[in-house]
Amino acid sequence: MLDEKAAGTVTSGAAPERVLPPYPEADLMHVIDLLPAEERARYLEIREFLQTRIRAASIDYWNREEFPFGLLADMAKYGLGGLQTDGSSKLFKGLMYTEVARADVSLSALVGIHNELIVGMIDELGSPEQKRKWLPGLEAFTQLGAFALTEPDHGSDIAGGLSTTARRDGGEWVISGAKRWIGAATIADFALVWARDEADGHIKGFIVESDRPGYTATKISNKIGLRIMQNADIVLDEVRIPEENLLPGAAEFSRANDLLRDSRAWVGWQAAGIQLAAFDIARSYSLERRQFGKELARFQLVQQQLADILGNANASLSMMVELARIQQAGKLQMVQAAMCKATTTRLARSSVAMGRSLLGGNGITTDYEMAKLFGDAEILYTYEGSYEINSMIVARAVTGKSAFV
Numbered sequence: 001m002l003d004e005k006a007a008g009t010v011t012s013g014a015a016p017e018r019v020l021p022p023y024p025e026a027d028l029m030h031v032i033d034l035l036p037a038e039e040r041a042r043y044l045e046i047r048e049f050l051q052t053r054i055r056a057a058s059i060d061y062w063n064r065e066e067f068p069f070g071l072l073a074d075m076a077k078y079g080l081g082g083l084q085t086d087g088s089s090k091l092f093k094g095l096m097y098t099e100v101a102r103a104d105v106s107l108s109a110l111v112g113i114h115n116e117l118i119v120g121m122i123d124e125l126g127s128p129e130q131k132r133k134w135l136p137g138l139e140a141f142t143q144l145g146a147f148a149l150t151e152p153d154h155g156s157d158i159a160g161g162l163s164t165t166a167r168r169d170g171g172e173w174v175i176s177g178a179k180r181w182i183g184a185a186t187i188a189d190f191a192l193v194w195a196r197d198e199a200d201g202h203i204k205g206f207i208v209e210s211d212r213p214g215y216t217a218t219k220i221s222n223k224i225g226l227r228i229m230q231n232a233d234i235v236l237d238e239v240r241i242p243e244e245n246l247l248p249g250a251a252e253f254s255r256a257n258d259l260l261r262d263s264r265a266w267v268g269w270q271a272a273g274i275q276l277a278a279f280d281i282a283r284s285y286s287l288e289r290r291q292f293g294k295e296l297a298r299f300q301l302v303q304q305q306l307a308d309i310l311g312n313a314n315a316s317l318s319m320m321v322e323l324a325r326i327q328q329a330g331k332l333q334m335v336q337a338a339m340c341k342a343t344t345t346r347l348a349r350s351s352v353a354m355g356r357s358l359l360g361g362n363g364i365t366t367d368y369e370m371a372k373l374f375g376d377a378e379i380l381y382t383y384e385g386s387y388e389i390n391s392m393i394v395a396r397a398v399t400g401k402s403a404f405v
Contacts, residue, residue: 021287026279029314031095031321039092046078046096050103058104058228062372065227067187071107072141082139084115085123091324094269098317101273102280105376106228108270113183114138116263118145121192121205124259125249130207134190146188146217148179148208148234156389162203164236166195173246175208175239181383185210185217185232193236194253205250206241214239225375257334265327265337267384268320271344274373274380275313278355281369282306285359296358305354312351316344335397342390345381352377 025032032040054071061068079086080100083093093115101108119138122130122145137143154161164177175195185191193208208215214237219230249255283306286297296302323340326332356363356374366372381387396402 021283026276026283026310026313027317028310029318031317034321035089035092035095039088043092043095043099046080047099047102049074049078050099054100054107055103058107059366059369059372062104062106062227063366065221065223067228067230068107072110075107075111076141080111081114081141082119083111084119085135085139089324090328091321094266094320094324097266097269098273098276098320101270102277104228105270105274105373105380106226108273109226109229109379110184112263112266112270113147114141114144116266117147117259118192120259120262121147121247121250121256122207125205125247125255127244127248129244130247134207137189144184144188146182146185146191146210146232146234148182148185148191148193150179150181152178152180152233156386162194162196164193164195165198166204166206167198169240171243172240173206173243175206175236175241177236179234179236181220181231182217182234183229183231185234186219186230188217191215191217191234192247193234194256195236202251203253205247205256207245207247208236208239208241212239212241223375223379225377225379227375261332261334261337262327264334264341264384264390265320265323265332267380268316268323268337268340268344271341271348271380272313272316272320274348274377275309275316275351278352278370278373279306279309279313281373282309282355282358285362285368285370302358305358309351309354312347316347319344333397335394338385338390338393341384342387342394345377346387348377349381 032043035043053074057071058068075081080096083096097108097112100111119135122134122138126134134143134145138145151163154163164175164179166173166175175193177195179191179193182191188210190207190209193206194203195206196203210217216235217232219232223231283297286302286306287295289296297306319340323332323336326336352370352373355370359368359370362368363370363374385393392403396404
């Protein structure tokens with residue numbers, strides 16, 4: 001229950017002071033109450049850290065397209081490198097992704113890919129030796145991996161069109177090909193490379209250390225969003241790795257489908273987080289900015305936009321809470337992950353556009369943060385399966401008819 005001060009009133013006789021508006025955390029659906037006490041306490045601690053340490057510090061790195069190694073070390077202290085293996089609930093993990101995105105979407109992409117696709121793949125599909133070698137450093141954020149699936153000529157059709165090859169040569173594998181849009185590839189200790197075995201035609205997963213001869217990663221610059229994330233083009237020119245670098249559980253691509261499905265669902269948590277950030281920024285701005293002699297928050301059209309942003313954010317968050325329930329029960333399927341990803345990122349795009357409009361001219365500079373969110377929302381709308389591809393996955397499931405070529 002909010003007291004009078006927290007609700008924005010001041011006791012009589014006291015000097016006026018700056019106070020928080022009602023519902024300062026914008027959780028109108030009381031989602032946090034669904035967490036058990038221990039996870040709720042940890043959630044609040046990490047949220048405070050993200051808002052006070054990460055949010056403002058990320059802006060300059062975003063502007064410069066640089067990676068904040070110092071911030072990564074701080075995030076490791078709060079366990080964000082080991083969410084996949086620390087035994088926490090699906091809801092807690094999802095809400096962590098939301099809160100990192102609320103502070104900075106680029107870093108939430110790193111945290112999500114790191115946990116869902118790197119730590120998760122090695123933990124689920126790796127050999128005992130691979131787990132011993134890599135998991136401790138990954139969980140402590142002292143080592144990073146890159147998930148190398150997408151190729152220059154194959155994105156949405158990657159499962160059928162993947163052209164990177166692997167061939168056995170004695171006790172080694174020889175990997176050749178190219179990958180594109182690979183997050184953290186220029187700073188990672190290794191890439192988890194997916195390549196087609198020339199012998200049997202199956203797509204398999206390999207750990208390829210980034211210092212191997214023939215491995216090069218070139219940063220992709222001039223992005224409009226996720227500018228902290230160091231996306232790169234990777235070239236693999238007859239890269240030789242030992243036999244033991246094959247993930248034994250990833251001898252066929254189908255074994256990775258569950259983790260890829262979970263990764264698609266993860267973007268929905270990001271979409272909820274970016275909308276909460278848009279609301280935070282828009283509400284704060286509307287309460288501080290004065291036009292025509294009064295705060296923007298007193299204008300009806302501004303209030304309408306604030307209500308719409310918050311409605312979209314809570315609808316997205318509520319949808320993801322239900323997804324976490326299904327996921328915790330082991331019932332999550334690709335159709336649900338695709339529906340949540342498509343819907344929440346569509347709403348995020350709309351919410352951030354309203355936020356940018358509400359800030360007027362100040363909405364086009366990252367000094368006021370909203371422009372940063374505006375660019376990042378476009379990336380959420382596109383990656384982990386574009387909006388259109390995810391929509392077709394849903395429609396195929398409910399009609400039994402495929403619209404894919």
